[in-house]
Amino acid sequence: MGRRRRKVVKVQKKKLPKFFLCPKCNQQSIRIEILDKNGEEKRAIIRCGNTNCGYTRELSIKPYFKEVDVYCQFIDEFYGA
Numbered sequence: 001m002g003r004r005r006r007k008v009v010k011v012q013k014k015k016l017p018k019f020f021l022c023p024k025c026n027q028q029s030i031r032i033e034i035l036d037k038n039g040e041e042k043r044a045i046i047r048c049g050n051t052n053c054g055y056t057r058e059l060s061i062k063p064y065f066k067e068v069d070v071y072c073q074f075i076d077e078f079y080g081a
Helices: 066-080
Strands: 028-033 044-050 056-061
Touching: 028 066, 044 066, 056 066
Parallel strands: none
Antiparallel strands: 028 044, 044 056
């Protein structure tokens, strides 16, 4: 007499996206680069990979921002909210 085996449930971790939606050309082509500079000020470069769009923007960000936070700040500034 043995016990029944328990069903193993694997929980997948969600990953942060690497490409974001471009508000100008509506394609999943925005890529964000975070530049580390000496001191507290960090810069982020936002580029659209679509050859027809070619949108580029540079923002100053807080030291603890990740790519998703930079994208949210960019969208807020793009739409003027």
